[in-house]
Amino acid sequence: MAVQTIAVLPGDGIGKEVVAIGREMLELYRSRGFPLALWDLDLGADRYLRDGTTMPEDVFARIRDECSAVLLGALGDPRVPNLEHARDILLGLRFRLDLFANIRPCRALDDRLVPLKGKGAKDVSFVVFRENTEGIYVNVGGNFKKGTPDEIAINEDVNTRKGVERIIRKAFDHALAHGNKTVHMADKSNAMRQSGDLWQRVFQAVARDYPGIAAKHVYVDALCLYLIQAPERFEVIVTNNLFGDIITDLAAALHGGLGMACSASIGAGPVGLFEPVHGSAPDIAGQDKANPLATVLTVGAMMSHLGYPREEARLEAIVREAVAAKQCTADVGGTLGTAATGRFVLDRLKRDDPSP
Ligand code: NAD
Ligand code: IPM
Ligand code: MN
Numbered sequence: 001m002a003v004q005t006i007a008v009l010p011g012d013g014i015g016k017e018v019v020a021i022g023r024e025m026l027e028l029y030r031s032r033g034f035p036l037a038l039w040d041l042d043l044g045a046d047r048y049l050r051d052g053t054t055m056p057e058d059v060f061a062r063i064r065d066e067c068s069a070v071l072l073g074a075l076g077d078p079r080v081p082n083l084e085h086a087r088d089i090l091l092g093l094r095f096r097l098d099l100f101a102n103i104r105p106c107r108a109l110d111d112r113l114v115p116l117k118g119k120g121a122k123d124v125s126f127v128v129f130r131e132n133t134e135g136i137y138v139n140v141g142g143n144f145k146k147g148t149p150d151e152i153a154i155n156e157d158v159n160t161r162k163g164v165e166r167i168i169r170k171a172f173d174h175a176l177a178h179g180n181k182t183v184h185m186a187d188k189s190n191a192m193r194q195s196g197d198l199w200q201r202v203f204q205a206v207a208r209d210y211p212g213i214a215a216k217h218v219y220v221d222a223l224c225l226y227l228i229q230a231p232e233r234f235e236v237i238v239t240n241n242l243f244g245d246i247i248t249d250l251a252a253a254l255h256g257g258l259g260m261a262c263s264a265s266i267g268a269g270p271v272g273l274f275e276p277v278h279g280s281a282p283d284i285a286g287q288d289k290a291n292p293l294a295t296v297l298t299v300g301a302m303m304s305h306l307g308y309p310r311e312e313a314r315l316e317a318i319v320r321e322a323v324a325a326k327q328c329t330a331d332v333g334g335t336l337g338t339a340a341t342g343r344f345v346l347d348r349l350k351r352d353d354p355s356p
Contacts, residue, residue: 001356004068004306005037011044011089013280014290014338015073021292021342022071022299025315028349034308034356039067043089045077054088063271064097069302070273073295074280087139094132099265099273100163101170102132102244103301106231106251106261109316110323112333113256116228124254126234129171130244132265134163137241159195159240164202170266171238172210180235183213186220186243199240224250248277256323259291259331262298264305274302288337291329293319296345311354318348 006026010019023038030036039062047053063070070093075086093099108114108124116123136157144152168185175183185203189196200217207215218226220243226233227247231254239247252261258278265273276294284290300315321327327344328334336344 001035003035003037005039005066006302006306007039007041007063007067007070009041009043009070009089010073011075011280012046012077013074013282013285014278015044015075015280017285017288017290017338018276018292018295019071019073021338021345022073022295024342024346025296025299025349026071028346029303029311029354032354032356034354036306043085044075045080045085048085049079054085055092060092060096063093064269067271068306069271071299071302072273072275074276074278076280076282078282091137093273094265095138097267097269097271097273098133099267099271100131100133100166101266102130102241102263103174103266104128104130104244104248104251104261104263104277106248106255108255109260109320110256113260113323114254116231116254119231121255123232126231126251127174127236128244128248128251129167129174129236129238130248131163131167131238131240132244133241134158134160135241157192157195157240157242159198161198161202164199165206168199168203168206168238169209171236172206172213175213175236176210178235181212181214182216182234183207183210183236183238184216184218184223184234186218186223186237186239186247188220188243189217190219195240203238220247223247227251227254252277256332257291259294259329260297260319262294262301264298264301266305272302272305274298274305288339289329289331290338291331292338292342292345293322293328293332308356314349314352314354315345318345321348 008023010016075090105127108121111120138158141155187196187199252258261277263277276298300312303311326334328341
């Protein structure tokens with residue numbers, strides 16, 4: 001079997017701490033005979049501040065042409081206030097690899113992680129399909145009279161029919177494959193008329209190809225309400241780039257916080273980008289406090305992408321066990337640090353003796 005190369009890009013802040021564990025897991029898989037190769041990338045704020053490098057062209061080309069996946073921690077550092085490096089590295093990978101589907105599962109793995117009164121793990125189980133290559137993230141816009149009392153700042157919200165259709169279709173395909181009965185499309189078509197109209201029309205058109213699945217519309221503001229009141233109503237949610245970013249932080253709070261939220265960015269090509277939903281968390285960085293379980297679940301999603309879905313299930317079971325036994329960090333009710341939580345996961349994985 002051909003060796004699959006994984007680029008490992010810890011990035012900034014807690015990204016380094018959690019990816020160190022993800023990397024050890026991948027190294028264990030490799031040593032147990034999984035045909036994987038790891039390629040460490042020293043990119044992020046430290047490198048940027050050292051020599052101005054963000055994403056070198058040859059590195060990008062090698063990721064695009066030779067890698068099967070990227071494991072990314074987080075980008076964002078208080079010393080780089082405009083996040084210039086993150087735009088090139090993180091958004092650069094998402095956009096230039098055309099990874100249009102940012103898939104963010106929101107699934108509670110323990111009753112204890114659900115903070116809503118009267119709700120438990122069975123009530124929080126849905127997936128958000130976030131459009132990942134367009135919207136307000138495209139950096140189309142400009143300034144006028146910047147720095148004066150009359151200044152104007154514009155960010156355009158770009159929606160293409162092709163872009164809207166492919167993410168909606170991806171969401172329906174997922175619903176079909178998983179036996180879901182509904183797909184909700186969240187927009188703000190009552191205020192953003194042109195883009196809302198496009199999303200509405202394409203949603204209805206695509207839905208006709210999936211007769212067994214109810215296509216439901218919800219305004220994104222109301223969705224925030226319903227996600228707290230009745231999260232059990234949702235199975236699959238599809239939305240644009242910005243709304244997807246915001247509602248997945250909110251949704252993370254329903255199942256233990258950002259330390260439990262994993263994500264995959266997938267396109268039409270073979271390379272996938274795998275990252276926990278959280279950022280570099282400067283408030284806890286370097287203190288051995290970061291929850292690495294989002295990264296463990298992210299490695300699981302990556303293993304599935306590489307052709308090893310059994311490992312995704314295995315890692316999810318280990319994460320459930322870590323939380324249930326409180327062998328985890330304080331944000332999810334444990335007393336361990338980042339490294340010790342990682343050791344718990346690795347010990348369990350070793351005991352299972354996984355093989356390809
Ligand atoms: P954040 O996600 O870094 O942190 C938000 C809150 O959640 C903080 O209180 C933090 O301590 C907590 N938290 C996050 N991850 C955690 C974990 N694994 N374990 C325990 N607690 C955790 O968001 P922020 O503070 O708004 O952003 C910090 C920086 O990260 C910014 O520069 C931002 O732009 C960047 N960011 C990057 C990514 C990414 O690289 N994908 C994602 C989000 C934010
Ligand atoms: C995320 C982050 C990024 C985003 C930032 C860092 C640009 O919040 O991955 O959720 O908005 O996509
Ligand atoms: Mn975000």
